[in-house]
Structure formats: C-alpha cells, structure tokens
Amino acid sequence: MAKAKTNFTCNECGGIANKWTGQCPACGQWNSLQETIVESGNNRFSSPPQSLAQTAPVLSLADIEAIDVPRFGTGIEEFDRVLGGGLVPGGVVLIGGDPGIGKSTLLLQAMANISQIKKVLYVSGEESGAQIALRAKRLALDADDLKLQAEIQLEKILGTIAEHKPDVVVIDSIQTMYSDALSSAPGSVAQVRECAAQLTRTAKVTGVTIIMVGHVTKEGALAGPRVLEHIVDSVLYFEGDTHSSFRLVRAIKNRFGAVNELGVFAMTEKGLKGVSNPSALFLSQHGEQVAGSCVMVTQEGTRPLLVEIQALVDTSHLPNARRLSVGLEQNRLAMLLAVLHRHAGVAAFDQDVFINAVGGVKITEPAADLAVLLAINSSMRNKPLPKGLVVFGEVGLAGEIRPAPRGQERLREAAKLGFSIAMIPKSNAPKQAVEGLRVIPVERIDEALQKIRDIGDE
Template structure:
C-alpha cells in the first residue's frame, strides 16, 4: 500500500514543502501554503503513459503552416480568442460565481455543435440542472452531449470513446484523479488533472475549455502553474448590479492579449454588444462639470468612456485620493504635475475619480482626460460641448502621443463628437469631416483651452 504523507503546496507556484511556513521557500509568497494529503510517486512508471518519446529535429524542418480556427458563433468571444478556437488548444476561463461562465460556454457549444461533435462535462451541476439551463436559454438540446462526472479517469475514457472535437470541463476544481489521494480542488489535484487533460488535448487535437474558480482577491484558484500549462487564460468580469459583462484575455498563445469582449446578460443568455461606446455614454451630459469623454483603446477596438471627477473641500486631516476603474497611484502623480506645470493646486481638496460603466482603464492615454475632468470639477465649469480627449502626460508637463490616434478620432467623429484635444503628434494629416482637432504639446495649453 502506498505511503500517505502530509505536504503543503503553494497556491501561487505549486511548490511543495514538508511542513508549513509563513513564506513559500520556492517563490517567496507569504501565507500561500495549504495542507493536503498526497501519495508518494511509485517510481517513473507513473508518468510513462503520458507521452511518447520525441526525436530531435532541425528547426527549419518543422512545418509552420497557419493554424486553422473554428469560430464559436459568438463574435465577442471570437474577438477575445483571436478569431476563434484553435484545434488542440486548452483554454482556461475564470470569473466570479454567477458571472455567466457556464451560460456563455453552453451557448457556444450549442452553436459549435451544429457542425462539430461537442461534449459538456459538468462537475458542479447535475444533468437535470444543465438541461434546465439549456431550456431556459432556448438552445437545441440535441446538439450538445452531456456527461455529469468528476472522476478524471472516467472522463478520459469517455473522451477516447466519443472523440469529441470541443470539450468544456465545468469546473477543473471539482475533478479528482486516483493518482492523488487529496480532496478535489486541492493544489495537487488541480495540477494533476489539468496536466493530464492538457496532454490529452495535444495528442488528440481536441479543444478543451476549463472553467476555473477564483479567490476572493479575484485571481484564479489553485496553483499558478495552472495558468502556465494552458494556452489561453480568459477572465470574465462584471458588476453584480449591472447587466453588462466583460471578458478579456490575460494570456493567449494564438492571438493578442489586449482584446476586450462585452456582453449583455438577458433572459435568453449573454448577447454580444457590437457598439459598447453607446452603452458607456448612454447617460452622458456635456453640461455637467467634472465630466470628460475619453477615447481609450482596448486591443483593436476604440472605446469612448466617460471619466468623472469630483473635487471637494477636505474635511479631514489628510485629503482623500480615490480612483475607481483607473490607476490609484497615477492619480497622485497627475495632481503633482497639474500643480507644477499648470498652477492648479488640490492640496486641500478630496479628489475622487470614476470610469463610468464599470470599465477598467490602465493605459496612460487617460492622463489628459483625468486632468481636464479634475480642473472642470475644481472650477465648477463644464468642458466645451461634444469634446473628446486623450493623451499621456509626462512629469515634465509634456503631452505625449499615444498609439492608434487616427482610429480613436474616427470613432469619436462617428459618434457625433465635434471637438478633440489630443497630443500634437496625433493630429491627422488629412482633416476628419465634422471633427475639429486641437493639438497640444504642454499641459498648460490643454488647461487654458478648456478654461
């Protein structure tokens, strides 16, 4: 009988330690070791069946043909994936409970199932619960094959027998393998199950989508090595008080990692939003102080987002600085630049920032819009009508150009905006019909224009 021992696994790197420690000895993370029961390996035979021996070959002899993609039928999902699913790829999708992961994947399988063999492996819900969801979404139940199972060996046997082309595992934390004696969801179980499913996908060419749980911090639960093993990592985001959901790629070996897909949750499931700028600007008014419209870029898609600022007298010893949807640390830097190079001080004021619509903006192109929104709120004076802004602000007070300025301006003109304050280097060589473009080199020029 195999010897049972207690080990401690790191949830970040997957490293193993014989005893608990406050800091992981492998990656240096604090408070990430968790106890689990593991079986000692029974020699090299444990891994002999995973892969055949490979031969050394010259890099120039490797065939580099383009990988064909299979569209899922959901445009926003295909956009994030880089055009569709790749044969033999392993995709990991995570998100908060109830965000819509299972709903989205069941809709995608129903559409792919019209032309391909698909299989939905449910480890969290019974077959009846999954069938009820498909009925509520008005999907064709004859297009999706279903398996309610959590034992990995049984799932692999079904995959070999059925030979599906697309498989969804919902979720990886519910599976267990007989090779490991710890409970389902432990670090060792998640790592072992994911490794075997990944190897099976590469050998058979089956596309596998793994659903992953997230921790209270929003990171994917389980060992960090799980994200390294898969080809694509997607995060499903959204506010529980809003019907809109956003999906973005954190890692993608077959496409870009900065694409964003936007969905609306309806009674019939998730529907793609083709014009998200209209959503973010649905309640925008140009006669309100502290409001500025930013043209941000998410992958290949320009988005118009309203940035709101509120500057009020500080009622405490330390003025507050709060940013929602924008970088918190960058706010303090921009306030210092605003004072040094434009003569506008907010030392005795609380400053609050918000990106309307629940979108998160991380690119520095939002700097100029943030500063003009703060100045507008501080002076209690609205910005000029139909104005859009973008540009990066440096510590020396210069306004630096940003990428894809022409696409941003064309998107603003398409939505009816008539003025734009942009970096001088982003001014178009050919005028854009209906749009007056004002190029600025220094921060003081932008502040003076909006005075």
C-alpha cells in the first residue's frame, strides 16, 4: 500500500508547508507545525465547486437597519454576565478550560434551564447518554425536555439539527467531531477547522445558537488551530485551580458584549452556583492588620472587584535574589522594584520578593502597580498598612502615578464594602466626596509612601 501523502499545518494561522521547519513560513510562529494527511479530491471542494452559502446582495450601509440583538438568558446570572447579557440567536460560543474544571456541568445546568422555554439539543461526543442522565440526576436538574444525542459524525449532527430545528445546540466537544469529507482523524487540525466552520455556517444560516466545548493544551491555550477562535462570536475561558471550590469564567472575545468580563462560580454538590459578592472571595479574613497586605480595586469588564495583594520580602541567601509573582505579571514586578529603588529610595536588590493575588484571580491591568509597591514596602518595614485602606493606580517608569479607567465605580464599590481610606491617582480624584470614604490623591510613588507614613503616625 502506498504511503499516504502528508504536509504540515500551522496551529496558529492554518498555513501549510510541504516539510517540517521550526518556524511557520506564513506567520513566523515557532514549533507550531503539525503533520496532517493531504486530503483526496473527493470532498466538498472537488469540481464542480459548491458554494458555501447563498450569494448575499450588496447593500449600502445606510440601507441596513441597525437593530438591537435579541437575547435570551440561561437562568444563571453569572453566566449571562460573561456572555454580555445572554445568548444570541445565530451566535457561536466557544468554551475552553482544563479537564474536570466544570465546563460540561455548567452547560448542562444552563441547558436544563433553557429547555423549559426553548428547544435544546445536547450533542455529546465524550460521554454516553446514561452518563449525562446520571449527572443531571446528581445535580437534581429538571431536564425532562432536554434532547440528547451521543454522536461524533458531523453530517449526522447536521441532519439532526435540520430535522428537529432546535434553538440551542451544545457540541461537547469540538475535538471529538469528524467529517466524512476528510480522511484525517478526529481532533486533527483539518477536522477541527472543518467541523467548526460547518457548524458556524449552520448557525448563521438557520439562526440556531451553537455552543462548542474546546480542549486546552498544557500551556492553557485552546487546542487546534488558532482560526477556531477567529470564526466564533464569543470565546470563554475557565480559570482557577481544579482543587479549589471556586471557578472563574472570563470572556476574552465577545462580538455581542464586553471582553474581559468575569463570572465567579462556586462548585457545590448541586453544580456551579454564581457568587453574588465575589470581592469577599479575594479578601483574606485577618483578625488584625498584617504587614505586606494591601487591598486594591481591579476592573474586570464592567465589574469592579476588590482583591488583596500580598507581598513577602525576605533576605536572600542566593547570589541572585528571587522574584516570584502569582496572579500578576512577573516582568512587571521587576520593573516596579526598579522604580521603587530609583524614585523612592527603597532598595530590594538583596531581598527575595514574593507577590500573590489572593483567591487565584489573575490581574492583567496595570492599576495594580500602586498596591504591589505599597505591599512590598509594608513587608520590608514589617509595618501593616492603615486599616480600611484601598488603593489603585498605575506607576510609570518616571515614578508618576497614572489614572485608571472607571475610577468612580471603583471608589463606590470600595465604599459599599466598608473601606474608609482610598489612595488613588490625582487624576482620578472625584469632584464630589464619596460618603464614608476619605480620598487621598497622589501624583508620585515617593509622595504615596510618605502619606502612608503620615497616616500611620496619626
């Protein structure tokens, strides 16, 4: 038997190379080429060519009526928040996360709620119908109207969708699906790309909402070609440790809502439950103020969250002092330590510095800079920060403290949770006083440290 002809496909851009090279010739990404079987001519691309969709008329933008996108809720408030208000007819959602983190559990809960008012089809390629029924029973879900199909062949799934005409379809998971038009194995780059494209086309033509579950690699990125994220409307990621009872769902792409929106869930015996006050999760319950702890207000999408930043500074016994950051960018920590030394005269070159964001949350915005530096300074002096203090602000290389977006919302959230002192950038100073909150505007990092000392001496 002749050996099947193969080529190499890039996971990032979908580019094709005849032989393996360390770098993709199309996008320049390193170590992203995977060997795939070259498909024969007997597929949907063979002659005569078949159109993927009917030709749409060319219209002027002024002739197109701009209407609000109708939505329908999932019955889970935190899930609706991450989706931007609910699911959209004809929308395609991709959900990724580590194995066992709760993707299938959350979707089964949501589909059980939606099935009360709409037709729902749950397609499982990883579990049998009996396993899903057992999970629904364990979660005590009212899912009598939920339609279930255990199938991995794309053409049969599309036939079921055309026959039953559901409003919502769940594909769990896209890596297990395969199309007869391709000879490669399920989970390969070609199969994942083809199945996702066909399902997306079905969603746009028929108006059915499709939710696809995606596997992740050991680096935490969605498995398969990167084009998978480009063709869908929304991409959601599960975050958090599988050993913890809390789960975070973050939107990194959403054509119908805000990106970086965050939903917080608690894993219970009855499934995932939304957390109404997530700030309480990220604040440690200290009996007394401790050194190296500073509370900041971060903005996750439209939601302000209070997160405790902890710092531990200890004398280093190694030639090169250690710099370790959990939940915050490590390179930014090194930069902030240089700013602290250059513009505030606080040297840490012979100290090991460890930074942690409590609760497993990942903070990507630079508004955490001021909280990190105050926590480090507090740990070095072994003196707690003033009780009831909350801070936010970006620190520049020149030592200036820059404003953060949505400062008013951050201050209102801090006041609502009982904080009494807020140290913020001067540009974020409110025009009207916030009830119960003493606002201290600062312009430079050395000024911020001096005012902290002054408050401590009061």
